[in-house]
Amino acid sequence: MLDFEVFSQQLITGLSNGMIIALIAIGYTMVYGIIELINFAHGDVFMLGAFLALTLLGALGMEAWGPSGQVFGVALMLIGSAVFCGGLNWSLDRLAYRALRKSSKLSLLVSAIGCSFVCMNLGLFWGGAPMTVFANGNSAAAPKNFPAIIPQINLLGDGFLRITPADLLVFTVTIPLMVGLTFMVKRTRLGRAMRAVAQDPTAASLMGIPVDRVIGATFFIGGALGGFASVIYSLYNNTIGFQMGTRAGLDAFTAAVLGGIGSLPGAVLGGLTIGCVRSMSDQYLETRWTNTIVFCILVLILIFRPNGLLGSTRREKV
Amino acid sequence: MKNSAVIISIFGACSVLFAAAQDSKVVAPANGGTLKIISSLPRTGSANAQTNTMVNGIKLAIDEVGGQIDGWKIAYEDMDDASPQRGNWDPAVEAQNANAAVKDSDCIAYIGTFNSGAAKVAIPILNRAGLAMVSPANTYPGLTKPGFGEANEPLVYRPSGKINYFRVVPTDDLQGVEAANWAKTLKAGKVFILHDRELYGKGIADVFRKQAEKLGIEVVGFEGIDSKAANYRSLATKVKATSPDLVYFGGTTQSNAGQVAKDLRSGGYEGMFMVPDGCFEQAFIEAAGAANLNGKTYITFGGLPAEKMTGKGAEFRDAYKLKFGADPEAYASYGYEAARVVLQAIAQAYTKDRAGILEAISATTGFNGVLGKWSFDANGDTSSRVMSGQTVQDGKFVFVKVLGN
Numbered sequence: 001m002l003d004f005e006v007f008s009q010q011l012i013t014g015l016s017n018g019m020i021i022a023l024i025a026i027g028y029t030m031v032y033g034i035i036e037l038i039n040f041a042h043g044d045v046f047m048l049g050a051f052l053a054l055t056l057l058g059a060l061g062m063e064a065w066g067p068s069g070q071v072f073g074v075a076l077m078l079i080g081s082a083v084f085c086g087g088l089n090w091s092l093d094r095l096a097y098r099a100l101r102k103s104s105k106l107s108l109l110v111s112a113i114g115c116s117f118v119c120m121n122l123g124l125f126w127g128g129a130p131m132t133v134f135a136n137g138n139s140a141a142a143p144k145n146f147p148a149i150i151p152q153i154n155l156l157g158d159g160f161l162r163i164t165p166a167d168l169l170v171f172t173v174t175i176p177l178m179v180g181l182t183f184m185v186k187r188t189r190l191g192r193a194m195r196a197v198a199q200d201p202t203a204a205s206l207m208g209i210p211v212d213r214v215i216g217a218t219f220f221i222g223g224a225l226g227g228f229a230s231v232i233y234s235l236y237n238n239t240i241g242f243q244m245g246t247r248a249g250l251d252a253f254t255a256a257v258l259g260g261i262g263s264l265p266g267a268v269l270g271g272l273t274i275g276c277v278r279s280m281s282d283q284y285l286e287t288r289w290t291n292t293i294v295f296c297i298l299v300l301i302l303i304f305r306p307n308g309l310l311g312s313t314r315r316e317k318v
Numbered sequence: 319m320k321n322s323a324v325i326i327s328i329f330g331a332c333s334v335l336f337a338a339a340q341d342s343k344v345v346a347p348a349n350g351g352t353l354k355i356i357s358s359l360p361r362t363g364s365a366n367a368q369t370n371t372m373v374n375g376i377k378l379a380i381d382e383v384g385g386q387i388d389g390w391k392i393a394y395e396d397m398d399d400a401s402p403q404r405g406n407w408d409p410a411v412e413a414q415n416a417n418a419a420v421k422d423s424d425c426i427a428y429i430g431t432f433n434s435g436a437a438k439v440a441i442p443i444l445n446r447a448g449l450a451m452v453s454p455a456n457t458y459p460g461l462t463k464p465g466f467g468e469a470n471e472p473l474v475y476r477p478s479g480k481i482n483y484f485r486v487v488p489t490d491d492l493q494g495v496e497a498a499n500w501a502k503t504l505k506a507g508k509v510f511i512l513h514d515r516e517l518y519g520k521g522i523a524d525v526f527r528k529q530a531e532k533l534g535i536e537v538v539g540f541e542g543i544d545s546k547a548a549n550y551r552s553l554a555t556k557v558k559a560t561s562p563d564l565v566y567f568g569g570t571t572q573s574n575a576g577q578v579a580k581d582l583r584s585g586g587y588e589g590m591f592m593v594p595d596g597c598f599e600q601a602f603i604e605a606a607g608a609a610n611l612n613g614k615t616y617i618t619f620g621g622l623p624a625e626k627m628t629g630k631g632a633e634f635r636d637a638y639k640l641k642f643g644a645d646p647e648a649y650a651s652y653g654y655e656a657a658r659v660v661l662q663a664i665a666q667a668y669t670k671d672r673a674g675i676l677e678a679i680s681a682t683t684g685f686n687g688v689l690g691k692w693s694f695d696a697n698g699d700t701s702s703r704v705m706s707g708q709t710v711q712d713g714k715f716v717f718v719k720v721l722g723n
Contacts, residue, residue, distance in 0.1 A: 006559045013551040124402055135604050141405050142364030143576065145607045152584035160558070162586045237549045238584070238607065239577050243405055247546050282552035288515065288542045 005160045010279040016167050016236065018275020019174040023229035024252035025259070025267035026181065027089075027222035033262035034198045034218045036105065037097065040112040043249020044119030045088050045223055049081035049230030050240040051126045054146055056080055058133030063147050070149045074235065078173065082227035088119075089223025090216050098212060116245075123242030143241035146234040166236045173232055177225065178268055184221075185264065194218055198262075258298055260311020269309055273297075351670060354393040354422060355380070355660055357653075358415040358430035358440065361398035363405040364571050364601040365432060368649055372454055374642050375653030376429060379661060382637070387665050393424065399436055406572040407436040416443040426675045427452060427660040429653070433570075434458030434518040437483070441475040445482045450676040452659055453485040454652035457493060457595065457620060458521045462697040466491050467521065472697070482676055484698040486655045486687070488620035488705060490518070493594060494525025496705050496721040497566065497618045498533060501526075501592060504616070506564035508536045510557045512578065514569035515542035522594050523568030538562050545573040553578075554585025563589050570596030576605025583610045595619040598648040598708065598715070608713030616718075617708040619648055621689060623717050626706065627651070631688035651688045659685065 024046055031039045057063070062073040092115050100108045128140030135144065150169050154162040185191040193214045196204040205211045233248065234240050255274050259266025274294055281290040301309065357376055359369040373396050380392050397415045401408035412431065419425045420443060428444055428451045431437045437456045444451050460467020461475060461483065468474075475483065501509060509530055513523035520542065527537055538560040543550065557565060565582060569575050575597045582591060591614060593602070598619045603611060624635045624645045634654055638646045646654075662685070663678035683693040692702040705721040 006555065009555045010552055013555060017549070017551070121402075135601075139364050139366045139601065141362050141402060142366070142601055143574075143605050145576070145604055148584075148607070154586060160586075164584065166584075233548070237577070238580055239605065241405070243546075244548065247548060251548075279552040283556050286541055287544060287553055291544060 006283065009161055010283045011276065012161075012163060012167060014276035014279030015272060016170045016275070017278065018255075018272035019170050020229055020233050020236065020271075021248070021251050021255050021274055022268040022271025023174050023177065023225050023232070024248055025255040025271045026178070026264060027226045028249075028253050028256040029259075029261055029264060029267040030218050030222040032256070034194060034215055035097075035101070035108075037108050037112060038253065039089075039092075039219075039222075040109075040249070041092055041115035041119050042089070042222065042226060043245035043247075043252065044116050044123065045085050045092070045245075046226040046230045046233075046248060047123050047240070047242060047245030048088065048119055048126070049085040049227040050146070050234045050244065051123055051242075052084050053077040053081050053231045053234055054133050054144060054240060055126075055129065055131070057147065057149070058131045062149055065149075073149065074169070074231070077231045078228055081231050082224040085227030085230065086220040086224035089226070090220040093216055093219040098215075101212075116249075120242060120245060123245070127242050141242060143239050146238045146240050148235070148238050150235045152238075170232055170236060173228060177228060178264075181221070181225070182264060190214070190217060254294065254298055258301055258308055260305075260308025263308070263310045263312070266308055266310035273309075352391045352393050352424050353387075353426050353664060353670060354395060354424040355427050355429060355657065356395045356397060356415070356419045356422070356425050358397045358399045358412065358419075358428065358436075359432050360400035360407045360436075360572075361396075362400040362402050364605065365400065365406070365599075367601050368599040368647060369432065371647040371650035372432070372653030374638065375454075375646065375650040375655075376657040378634075378638055378641060379654050379657035381641075383661055387661065388668065390664065390668075390670075392661070392664070397430075399431060407431065407433040409436070409439050412436045412439045413443060416440040420444065420447040420449060424670075425449065426664070426670065426672055427679070429454060429656045429660070431456060432649075433516075434461060434521070435516055437461055438475070438517065441483045442477055445476055445478050445480070448478065448480070448482060448672050448676060450660070450663075450672070450679050451483045452656040452679065453483070453487070454656040455487060455649050456485055456518075457487055457490045458518050459489040459491040459525075460517075460521065461485075462699050463489065463491070466525075480676075481680060481696075481698050484659070484679060484682075484694055486652050486659065486700050486702075488703055489699060490522040490594070491525050492703065492722070493618055493620050493705060494522045494568075495529045496707075497522075497592060497594065498526050498529035498535070500616065500618065500707055500721060501530065501564050501566070501590075502533045502535060504564065504590060506535060506562075506590060508538050508560070508562045509564045509566055510539040510560055510562040511537060511541075512553075512557075512565065512567045512569070513540075513542050514545045514567075514573035514575075516545075516569070516573060518596060519567075519569035519573060521568070523566065526566050526568065543569075543574070543578065545569070547574070547577075550574075550578055550581040551585055554581045554587055557582065558585060558587045564592055565589065566592045567597075568594060571599060571602040571605055572596075575602055576607075579606040579615065580610050588614075590614045590616060592616040592618070595621075595648065600647065603710060603713055603715075608710070611710040612712065613709070615710045617710070617715065618705065618721065619708060620705050621648065621651065622704055622706050622720070623648070623708065623715065624651070626717055626720075627688060629690070630686050634688045655687055658687075 128137040255270035259270030460471035667674040667678035
């Protein structure tokens with residue numbers, strides 16, 4: 001095989017992984033953009049979305065549905081997990097964060113860490129569900145196999161270069177979501193309200209914008225994107241576990257910071273950058289250096305562009 | 319005021335109880351007391367299923383002697399050395415377990431650990447207290463043998479200068495060599511070696527590499543993976559680009575062997591895949607997905623699968639099946655063996671003295687074990703050399719052959 005083929009393959013892998021990271025990163029960046037909170041629970045909400053998807057898959061017996069039925073099944077999981085994660089994220093805001101809106105940023109941050117632990121332990125509990133897909137709940141903490149109902153076969157025949165239906169799924173779901181989200185923030189009434197609240201909540205409320213409701217909606221949308229991401233992640237990697245939120249969340253948070261936290265295109269750019277850097281480092285350096293490389297790049301970018309690649313300079317809120 | 323009164327009264331009650339407990343110890347007769355065996359094995363995470371079978375083996379051995387030896391009551395405590403944060407063994411928890419065992423004056427033997435890295439933590443703690451440790455599963459050679467690991471091994475584990483650590487399983491310097499030999503007979507000309515960067519995984523991968531090179535197998539790659547990564551697609555592409563005949567992964571189910579197998583297949587690698595005994599458990603097949611392992615996966619194991627055992631081993635298998643309703647998994651027989659070694663030492667030493675028990679264990683010779691007769695050598699290793707190779711068919715391990723003979 002040619003070097004070019006290897007490079008292209010790594011690029012495809014990097015972009016696929018990057019798209020998933022980006023979708024999660026948007027959830028971090030949206031919430032940060034509007035209330036300047038790093039919602040640490042976001043990664044764990046994402047993880048619970050994957051558990052819901054596996055539960056749906058097992059309960060409805062999707063493995064036996066046949067190809068066209070499984071397309072419907074995937075759509076069902078996507079919608080189910082999105083609504084569930086959106087609702088869960090919204091509830092976290094309603095129950096844990098809203099009461100602290102006026103208190104210091106630190107209390108908000110600590111309660112976000114608390115929510116993260118609660119969600120993670122819910123996942124641990126859920127992993128013990130007495131279902132076949134959860135290995136009959138024998139070992140709650142063990143990673144669970146997520147059946148490959150989107151097959152991992154090569155659409156390009158027998159060549160070295162591989163594009164699988166799972167790769168296609170990643171792109172066909174994430175790109176429209178990102179375009180739709182950008183449109184919503186730029187053009188719709190809710191989007192305008194979100195931008196107004198992000199700029200100045202007090203002024204926004206003076207203009208008659210229901211600030212709490214807009215923040216709630218932001219949490220819902222961010223969570224829903226996490227829900228979509230969780231289903232794509234599960235179908236792409238075919239393994240889920242109650243700890244996956246920590247790692248995925250860390251990658252996504254890094255992506256959000258790299259791209260400029262608070263910026264939507266920044267989160268996407270950050271995610272794709274991290275995905276590609278990981279792939280290239282795995283291929284051309286050694287796997288054990290990959291994490292080091294990613295964080296070195298982050299440090300370098302933050303030294304020369306403290307607001308990230310696409311972040312705007314904002315005044316500090318006190 | 320009210321609260322503090324409650325606290326004081328609770329405190330008082332506790333100290334009374336404590337005093338009572340101490341009293342009872344004083345009046346206990348020299349024999350006819352309790353001797354306690356503590357096991358420390360991973361119970362949180364995917365290793366739990368495997369641990370269940372080892373603990374069953376230990377319980378079976380204790381039940382066979384009726385829970386007592388000549389008036390000594392044999393107590394057993396099953397400790398977990400894993401934590402949910404790691405989903406795997408945790409050094410902090412392991413140290414805590416070892417210290418608890420040292421402090422427990424009834425405890426005369428410690429059965430564990432499953433992971434070699436955990437043993438590294440526990441051995442010196444127990445060594446200072448002169449408490450015997452018998453491992454049913456550690457295979458990293460450096461724990462007992464000089465010349466295989468770091469320069470200061472194994473002396474660093476023996477601060478007291480005496481050997482207190484024994485194991486009933488053959489070590490990786492034997493298993494890794496047999497694995498490479500098997501790869502050669504499977505006609506692997508080029509191998510790509512991966513490992514999880516842990517003591518056990520990296521150790522056995524090193525041994526495998528050395529032997530492979532000796533046999534003239536070309537090693538086209540040697541890499542440590544990030545065992546927490548979401549996937550290994552990029553690595554799979556890299557592996558595929560070097561077109562090896564066989565990929566060897568030195569690691570365990572807990573260090574993501576399942577995901578590695580899965581991504582090699584979805585990344586388009588179609589050759590053979592070989593793993594060591596750390597993956598010889600049903601959880602590995604569950605994590606990897608049975609279809610990804612079918613036919614071309616090879617697992618080495620220091621011992622025999624239950625259905626191939628004879629003599630004492632067959633007796634054990636039948637008794638186990640009768641009691642627990644399933645065939646024993648890979649390490650169940652070693653859990654059973656470790657407990658029997660301790661019980662025999664108790665019967666011989668006939669004392670609550672830790673040093674006496676330790677000496678009796680180290681003197682174990684010609685032991686009638688599940689894999690035939692064996693003895694502990696001067697390092698504390700078993701003389702047993704029985705190893706086997708397995709493959710996976712339709713989600714089940716299938717015995718292929720006895721290795722090394």
